[in-house]
Amino acid sequence: MDKNFNYSTLKLGIIGGGQLGKIISQKAKKMGFHVTILDPTFNCPAAQVSDKQIVGGFYDAEKLEQLVQESDVTTFEIEHVDTGILKKLYDHGHQIHPSPYLIELIQNKYAQKKLLAEQGIPVPRYKDIETEEDLSAFGFPVIQKAKREGYDGKGVMLLRSEADLQNRIQTDSFIEEMVDIDKELAILVARNSQDEIKCYPIVEMLFDERVNICDIVMAPARLTEEIEQKIVDISVASIRALDGVGIFGVELFLTKKGEILVNEIAPRPHNSGHYTVEACATSQFEQIIRAVTNLPLGSTKLISPAVMVNLLGEEGYEGEPIVEGIHDALKIPELSYHFYGKSFTKPFRKMGHITVLDDHVDDALKKATEAKNIIKIKGSKKV
Numbered sequence: 001m002d003k004n005f006n007y008s009t010l011k012l013g014i015i016g017g018g019q020l021g022k023i024i025s026q027k028a029k030k031m032g033f034h035v036t037i038l039d040p041t042f043n044c045p046a047a048q049v050s051d052k053q054i055v056g057g058f059y060d061a062e063k064l065e066q067l068v069q070e071s072d073v074t075t076f077e078i079e080h081v082d083t084g085i086l087k088k089l090y091d092h093g094h095q096i097h098p099s100p101y102l103i104e105l106i107q108n109k110y111a112q113k114k115l116l117a118e119q120g121i122p123v124p125r126y127k128d129i130e131t132e133e134d135l136s137a138f139g140f141p142v143i144q145k146a147k148r149e150g151y152d153g154k155g156v157m158l159l160r161s162e163a164d165l166q167n168r169i170q171t172d173s174f175i176e177e178m179v180d181i182d183k184e185l186a187i188l189v190a191r192n193s194q195d196e197i198k199c200y201p202i203v204e205m206l207f208d209e210r211v212n213i214c215d216i217v218m219a220p221a222r223l224t225e226e227i228e229q230k231i232v233d234i235s236v237a238s239i240r241a242l243d244g245v246g247i248f249g250v251e252l253f254l255t256k257k258g259e260i261l262v263n264e265i266a267p268r269p270h271n272s273g274h275y276t277v278e279a280c281a282t283s284q285f286e287q288i289i290r291a292v293t294n295l296p297l298g299s300t301k302l303i304s305p306a307v308m309v310n311l312l313g314e315e316g317y318e319g320e321p322i323v324e325g326i327h328d329a330l331k332i333p334e335l336s337y338h339f340y341g342k343s344f345t346k347p348f349r350k351m352g353h354i355t356v357l358d359d360h361v362d363d364a365l366k367k368a369t370e371a372k373n374i375i376k377i378k379g380s381k382k383v
């Protein structure tokens with residue numbers, strides 16, 4: 001997209017129509033762009049706020065091609081897609097960012113880790129699994145990960161002892177040393193094709209222990225300046241190593257010994273960056289649009305400390321979602337409520353989120369925890 005491009009007619013294509021695609025689309029509409037969503041679910045969250053939906057799966061080459069042909073630039077809210085057709089279109093000069101070659105690399109967690117390690121980025125010790133004996137190569141406990149298709153902790157298995165080998169993941173996998181984690185951190189890095197790079201504040205991710213889903217994000221993370229600088233340097237080096245254009249969620253571990261290790265990189269907006277909608281000068285969702293349409297990146301300044309809480313489907317329910325407690329929760333000051341418009345809830349499904357601002361992140365955490373205890377996403381059927 002060169003300087004003479006008329007941005008008033010820009011057509012943006014988004015592969016994936018969940019909550020990430022929805023908020024990207026809302027920001028794109030703010031900027032006056034035309035948005036088309038590709039998603040298999042008719043009237044998915046993003047389609048509800050977009051100009052057009054192509055109903056099709058992420059491995060449907062014909063539908064992917066249609067989206068790219070109809071769009072000036074195509075981007076992703078999900079990395080689990082068929083890259084074959086996208087690579088062909090990219091090679092023919094279509095604007096697809098991040099490049100499908102990078103998406104393909106990131107789809108394979110093992111290949112991703114290997115490339116980062118080869119570029120000198122610190123990652124947990126890891127080893128490919130070729131034979132069953134390889135699973136015991138680091139002793140126990142050890143983390144086994146599926147190379148492909150993992151998300152929200154699915155595809156990650158803690159093997160505590162040899163006895164757990166019977167529960168091992170059966171698909172193509174690798175092992176990782178079990179890191180002694182002090183904090184789980186994340187940072188969003190945006191980069192455009194001019195190599196302009198901007199980092200957001202580092203955040204702390206807290207997890208729902210039952211299912212290993214990140215459910216609370218605190219911005220900013222409580223860290224020393226020295227550690228913050230190291231994380232920024234490592235994360236920028238990672239995105240340069242990948243030659244990524246777009247926005248990237250870099251997930252990191254701070255170990256109890258004070259080491260920083262990169263866990264994995266998401267090539268799209270990230271759950272840990274939802275807080276940027278209310279708390280930063282430019283949200284991650286506007287930033288990805290700027291990055292992939294070759295516009296200058298916006299300021300990532302933190303306007304206020306913030307805590308984000310995911311609203312997950314309650315255990316024991318599924319079906320049409322029913323929101324409880326909204327009248328009491330929304331009395332909490334500086335709280336912003338997001339509900340994605342998914343027509344079906346199930347236990348631990350991401351149905352919405354809330355972001356709470358305060359002058360101090362610990363006070364924001366108190367208010368957010370209060371709200372989390374009040375709002376419940378139940379369903380029309382008990383399971």
Ligand SMILES: Nc1ncnc2c1ncn2[C@@H]1O[C@H](COP(=O)(O)OP(=O)(O)OP(=O)(O)O)[C@@H](O)[C@H]1O
Nearest residue numbers: 124143150151152153154156176177178179214264
């Ligand atoms: N090497 C490790 N040592 C200790 N804990 C780990 C390790 N790798 C992963 N974990 C734990 O498992 C969680 C999920 O791992 P990972 O991010 O690789 O999987 P995922 O399915 O992609 O999850 P998500 O979609 O939530 O990012 C991590 O956030 C962390 O809590």
Ligand SMILES: [Mg+2]
Nearest residue numbers: 153251263264
């Ligand atoms: Mg992860």
